[in-house]
Amino acid sequence: MNIRPFAFTLVSIVVLGGLGYSGWLYFAQLEHQTxxxxxRPIHDHSRTVASINGKPGYYCCPTCALTEHKQAGKPVQITQATDYLGGAALVPSESYIVRNSDVNPCTRHEAALTPDKHPMHPHFDRCSPSMLAFREMKTAQAFVAEHGGQVLRFTELAAQFQR
Ligand SMILES: [Zn+2]
Structure with a gap:
């Protein structure tokens, strides 16, 4: 009996299976990073998790997640925010948002150039205005004193986007 074709098939299955799995891992990780x-790459201190129609997804900032409502026409629920100062996960309903400060981790490294190599000044950016989440109102207010913007309760802000 010749078992070589069988052994070859078995090896192929294992190799292809392994490739498939690492490929899946790669994309699964990528999904958490963009x-x-x-x-855009997701900044650790502004990572936002939101679900649309019950499907969770990762966003670079609350602005992106909230404007998805406008883009997709479907209700968006932010399920997790990140404390800009500590990098810890936050329950959105218990956190504060600083809107429109001069700090925007999403656009900081943006090197968008027009075809003739001049920096672009887009009128619309998905990640603008900047929104950063904070655990404490006090730290949010201290941040505003330094970087401008306004402090809002997360729930107050989210309500504006549900219309
Ligand atoms: Zn984004």
Missing amino acids: CRACS
Whole structure:
């Protein structure tokens, strides 16, 4: 009996299976590192998790997640935010948002150039205005004193986007 074809098939299955698995891992990781809305890399201190129609996804900032409502026309629920100062996960309903400060981790490294190599000044950016989450109102207010913007309760802000 010749078992070589069988052994070859078995090896192929194992190899292809392994490749498939590492490929899946690669994309699964990528999904956690790039924003579902704008495809920018996700900054650890502004990572936002939101679900649309019950499907969770990762976003680079609350702005991107909230504007998804406008883009997709479907209700968006932010399920997790990240404390900009500590990098810890936050329950959105218990956190504060600083809107429109001069700090925007999403656009900081942006090197968008026009075809003739001049920096672009887009009128619309998915990640603008900047929104950063904070655990404490006090730290949010201290941040505003230094970087401008306004402090809002997360729930207050989210309500504006549900219309
Ligand atoms: Zn984004």
